[in-house]
Amino acid sequence: MKKGFISILTLFVLLVLSLTITFIYQQNINNSEYISDLYNKKQAQYLAESVINKYLVENYDELEDIILTDHKKYNKINEEVNKNTEKYLLEDDLKISYEGRNYTLKLRHIYRKEDPKINDSYKLSIFNIRVGNSKSSSEIWFKVIDDADNLKNNGKKIEIITKLTY
Structure with a gap:
């Protein structure tokens, strides 16, 4: 027993x-998987922000011309048309090469009367940057402001409102 x-x-x-x-x-x-996913997320965020910043640095004048031309055209359109369009795509594909890979950015005009901070603003964005199992996106929001010193663009220039990476 x-x-x-x-x-x-x-x-x-x-x-x-x-x-x-x-x-x-x-x-x-x-x-270990959790730490790896966190690392991949940070890498994806870094890559998304790097790509959009590189595009902004290399193509700022072109981007400013596109936005100011659209802003001038947009303000001439009837106000009723503006109420019906919340956002629209300005340029179909803005391409950039970064570290041997090609990326596509989108430039949109945003019109939201309910939020005056972002009403009549422009958003440059890149989506779905992948590193491992993680995805990231980055956005830069612009607003057209008056600038009396800028005679080149009829007293207008663009200003960055905010940058988001998530």
Whole structure:
């Protein structure tokens, strides 16, 4: 009777020990995946922000001309037409090469009367930058402002409202 009890107790201890080791091993795997996903997300955010910043630096004058031309045309349109359009695409594909890969950016005009901060603004964006299992997007919002010193563009220039990377 005593040998049977010791055998059962030994098997029970081994069972608890194996379950504990399995649990710790699985937690370590999950922790490693979590750290890897966080690292990939940071890399994707860095890449998205780098691509959009490179495009902005290299093509700022062209971008300013596109936005100011559209703003001039847009303000001549009837106000009723403006109420019906919330956003529209200015340029179909703005392409840039970064570290040997090609990326496509979108430039949109945003019209929202309910939010005066972003009403009649422009959004340059890049979506779905992938690193590993993570995706990231980046946006730069512009607003056309009056600038008396800027005689080149009829006293108008663009100003960055905000930058978002998520």
